[in-house]
Amino acid sequence: MYGPNGYETMPGGLTVTDLVVTYSGDNPVEAVRGVSLTVGHGETVALLGPSGCGKSSLLGAVVGTVEPASGTVAWNDEELTRVPIHKRRFGMVFQDGQLFPHLDVAGNIAFGPRMAGVSVEARAARVEELLRVVGLEGLGARDVSELSGGQRQRVALARSLAAKPRLLALDEPLSALDSELRTRLAKDVKAILRSQGVSALLVTHDPAEAETMAHRVLRMEDGRLV
Numbered sequence: 060m061y062g063p064n065g066y067e068t069m070p071g072g073l074t075v076t077d078l079v080v081t082y083s084g085d086n087p088v089e090a091v092r093g094v095s096l097t098v099g100h101g102e103t104v105a106l107l108g109p110s111g112c113g114k115s116s117l118l119g120a121v122v123g124t125v126e127p128a129s130g131t132v133a134w135n136d137e138e139l140t141r142v143p144i145h146k147r148r149f150g151m152v153f154q155d156g157q158l159f160p161h162l163d164v165a166g167n168i169a170f171g172p173r174m175a176g177v178s179v180e181a182r183a184a185r186v187e188e189l190l191r192v193v194g195l196e197g198l199g200a201r202d203v204s205e206l207s208g209g210q211r212q213r214v215a216l217a218r219s220l221a222a223k224p225r226l227l228a229l230d231e232p233l234s235a236l237d238s239e240l241r242t243r244l245a246k247d248v249k250a251i252l253r254s255q256g257v258s259a260l261l262v263t264h265d266p267a268e269a270e271t272m273a274h275r276v277l278r279m280e281d282g283r284l285v
């Protein structure tokens with residue numbers, strides 16, 4: 060099966076069906092109004108839309124940080140809508156990296172495998188491999204406070220990939236960077252995602268970023284795909 064970009068799609072992966080996210084309170088908001096989408100194995104899909112259109116709410120419902128009012132989230136045939144975050148085997152990369160400040164670069168990347176009980180040797184090998192993948196060879200012992208913005212996002216990406224997620228959710232991962240660096244890193248992130256064969260759902264308000272990184276771009280407006 061070939062998608063619109065000549066990209067070979069495989070059945071399965073992420074399936075979101077009729078998803079609705081509402082926030083109650085004094086001014087109730089229907090942030091996501093019945094969205095259905097798929098992300099195939101190894102495919103990168105971008106959700107493109109202006110601030111406030113519901114992208115992060117949708118991404119949150121996919122990874123499990125936001126509880127949907129209705130609709131379903133599934134991976135292959137496994138329904139995940141009410142499955143806790145840590146059992147979905149999805150990873151996340153945020154705009155500001157959210158690195159652990161008390162750990163060095165290697166410690167940040169090894170965090171997930173350490174929590175999962177991976178041996179010291181296997182962890183070290185995985186860290187070395189990922190430092191190479193994200194282009195930060197030799198920087199394992201660097202304090203994260205001594206990294207540039209671009210390097211921080213590379214570490215954040217490596218840390219998310221370390222746990223071998225089946226899907227990576229990226230929420231405006233390059234928005235905090237200046238435009239020249241953003242363009243360069245978008246190409247690198249694309250190459251990294253492809254090399255790892257991971258599925259990815261990218262949220263961005265930047266059309267160029269979406270086009271560079273994604274196999275498919277879905278436009279979102281006012282809680283709906285358009």
Ligand code: ADP
Pocket residue numbers: 082084088089090108109110111112113114115116117
């Ligand atoms: P985007 O990621 O496209 O900027 P969001 O998903 O963050 O959009 O927000 C969609 C809508 O939901 C906005 O109107 C926003 O104000 C509202 N919203 C987001 N998070 C919350 C929350 N925790 N509580 C109440 N309203 C929220």
